[in-house]
Amino acid sequence: MKKIVLTMSVISLIVFVYACGRGNISQLSFVKNSDKTMEQMIAEAKRQRKVLFVDVYTTWCGPCKWMDEHTFKDSRVTEKFNKTFLNFKVDGESFDGVNVGINYRIDSFPTYLFISPEGKVLHRIEGTMPPEMLIQEADFVIKRNQSEKH
Known part of the structure; x- marks a missing residue:
């Protein structure tokens, strides 16, 4: 019995580590508008000298839910957006x-x-897009923001 429990524990740990490495558990870090206002977030973006990424959604919106479940959970998106932008969900x-x-x-x-x-x-941007496309849009914004500073 102990061997079965140990084996199941090891398998669970392997699955968990694999899932984390694939980005299946990562999540974009959003500040929600129930916690701060748009004005507060713009002030925070200015203070941190970061571009503010704003996701305007509704609870009944199917495409919004699709983005939450697919694009915003992709490890490439979460890494870029959590590092580069201040993220706000409204x-x-x-x-x-x-x-x-x-x-x-x-x-x-x-x-x-x-x-x-x-x-x-x-x-x-409006509508849904796969992770690769959102990353391309983010790269466009980063370059545009840098060129407007000079």
Whole structure:
């Protein structure tokens, strides 16, 4: 009996380590609009000198859920976005989310905004995309932000 328990424990550990290495357990670190406002996040982005990545979603949005389950869990995306950007998740139907929608003219979900530390929208994307495509968009924003500083 002890051998079976030990064997099952070792197998579980191997599966867990493998899953972590493949990025299946990683998650993009988002600050949620229930914790901070858009204005607070823009101020934080300015303080940290980072671009603010904003995910405007709704709870009923199928494509939003798809992004959460696929693209935002990809280890390449989580590594790049957690390191490079300040990430903010806004429920488009919340009080702050409605204001964000009005101020940034958001009329479809999901909508993604990349906002410079100075508060300027550098790039805007709508809809779903695989991890590779979101990484390409992020690289575009990084280059654009660097060129606007000079």
